[in-house]
Amino acid sequence: MGDRSHRVSRLSVHPRYAPRESVFTSAPEMHRSENAVCSPFLRECVLAMEDGCEEAREAQKVVREGTYDLPRITKVLENERVFLLIDEFTVRKYKADLTDEIEPQVNELIARAERGLQILLKKESMLQTKIESLLASRPSSRAAITVNTTGMSKPDIRTIQMRTKERQRLEDEAAALQREVDALVRIDSTRIPPRVLPYVSLQELAAMKK
CATH class of the missing domain: 3.30.160 (Double Stranded RNA Binding Domain)
Structure with missing residues (x-):
């Protein structure tokens, strides 16, 4: 103490907390005299x-x-x-469990894709055969065949015109089939190596027949 x-x-020494004048206008006389004693x-x-x-x-x-x-x-x-923090052993365990769970499904999808690919290959072979038959039946060029209708009867002329339209229709079908084969070849080339499915163009087929 x-x-x-x-x-x-x-x-007590800070200016903000220094003593200030009293706000009271009057007080007991005992505190105003020189002999006033403060409380200890x-x-x-x-x-x-x-x-x-x-x-x-x-x-x-x-x-x-x-x-x-x-x-x-x-x-x-x-x-x-x-x-949650886990160790590496737990991560490997869960990865192995996930692999065992999805591996049979992935193998099944691969087998289905291979079966679908075989179906597409068969369809392509059939279309290629059809194109070859159309190429064999059509002339080499439209401009190469000219028919002289002088002296022919009207029924013969109509027959020739019908044959000409039929030939043009077959040529258009052959061109459409060729485009379809090209599309199938482009699709198959992204799935199997080129050595599995060689591509033969119509020009090469014509050269082979010659």
Whole structure:
């Protein structure tokens, strides 16, 4: 208690907390005389008040430091995601289980794709055969065949015109089939190696027949 009475508080020397004039216009005469005596406990009360203010300030500082991050912590706690750390052995185990589960399905899909590819190859072979037969039955060029209708009867001329239209229709069908075969070849070339399915163009077929 004796040491406390001799110390000087930091707040007591601050200009903001310096003594000020009394707001009371009158007071007992005993306090205005030169022989007025202050209470011996006044200094002790002031020091106790300053200590209380200092402790309140320190407590407020601690509370502020402990709660300034509260909004961020609240958002973290409101998050419903759960993060779990696992070891590498567990990861490998689950990968092996997943492989065992989906491998039969993948193999089944591969087998179905191969069967579908065989069907497409058969269809392509049939179309190629049909094109060869059409190429064998059509002339090499439209302009190469000219028919002289001089002296022919009208029925013969109509027959020739019908044959000409039939020939043009067959040529158009052959061209359409050729485009379809080319499309199938482009699709199959992305699935199997070129050595499995050689491609022969119409020009090469004609050269082979010669």
